[in-house]
Amino acid sequence: MTEIVSCTGVSRTYGSGLDAVVVLHGVTCAVGEGDKIAVTGSSGSGKTTLLHLLAGLDEPTAGEIHRHDGPTGKDVPRRDGPTGKDAHRHDLPVGIVFQGPSLLSPLDVTENVALPLLIAGFDEGGARKRAHEALRQVGLADLGQRLPEELSGGQAQRVAVARVLAAAPRLIIADEPTGQLDSAHADDVIGLLIGVADELGAGLVIATHDPAIAKRFPLRWEMSDGALGRRTC
Template sequence: MYTLENVTKTYRQKERTIHALKDVSLTIPTGQLVAIQGPTGGGKSTLLQMLGALDRPTSGRISLGEADLSGMPDAKLGRIRATEIGFVFQGFNLIPTLTAQENVETALEPLGVPAEERRRRATEALVSVGLGDRAHHVPSELSGGQQQRVAIARALVKEPDVLLADEPTGNLDEQTRDEIMALLEGLHRDRGLTLVIVTHDSAVARRAERRLHLKHGTVTERA
């Protein structure tokens, strides 16, 4: 479960101070599917980075379970990311020179999983997203939807508690979007994942159990 207490994040940009998050307090229970919407520059991605232990708040407290992410050193944050949090990005962020199988394996590298087991688990993850026959293709040989499936397999192969998705369907056509959303919903349902999706797409947001709206750094609940 995520708990955010009075989280503020400010950036210095040249002479200006940007308030990306203003005094945000909220709780995300374990296993919930949450959609975050809002205008560009409203603080969605910043909030997702705080939840993903990629950055620390300027003030306030974020905790994931018992772990205080706001006061943790970099190495421990890295460990949390390696074990408990999976990421899916809008641009897929696959490593272009590695095959689908090897891209998935990169998520198991920081866990010190032996090579044999790493290969087996990566293969299983690719099969679970319907790409068992594309394991040895590099990203440039895959379609956008297939690349996003590889990215989802990479996020799930380590069996995280949380999956954070930043515009996961932003670069996909409508049909592929629905396929990806169906896949994410299935994984959320089957594995009990906490799933947080940042999206501009209301069709995607409507499929979430809970919808948050972030504007000018302030969060509001939506029915």
């Protein structure tokens, strides 16, 4: 298994002194290409903090996080842009699906999907082409010109999945992506995420409170009071 990201003795504390709150402590784990992991635990157990650290949205207070780029699993600098000579199949390192609204209202659906690619250096034509294809794959080809406020909750999350698919990351992080959906739409979104991960050969880590969703994942990590406890497969 080629590791994508690994944590060794990672802790995260917010504040200092008497006001310090330890959210994570002593977490050691790794995510590899093709892994599908459900992180479970009660609210406040540290699930979101762990996912933010894995995604690179936050930094640990203690411990080490290593990100391994490329097929060798070695730590290497960020690869060249998509038009450079070293461009790879995985164009962006991480794709993220959040629980709540994550689409930008001034932009239409196609522009929202294309935005991370434009930021990464893709030309507009190439970014829009990949956005259109990703929307087709998640069944939203006809909604590309709609604004976020014109979408249902399930459609908005499918757009978020399309945004990940277009970016072709090595690691997909999804923090309670079905928390605001009914069971039918939740099952649909989870199926899309698993399908995208399979297509890309990416690692997929999802936080969930739903036991039915967790059972769909071959690997399950249980968070409790900021510690990574039982792991099942």
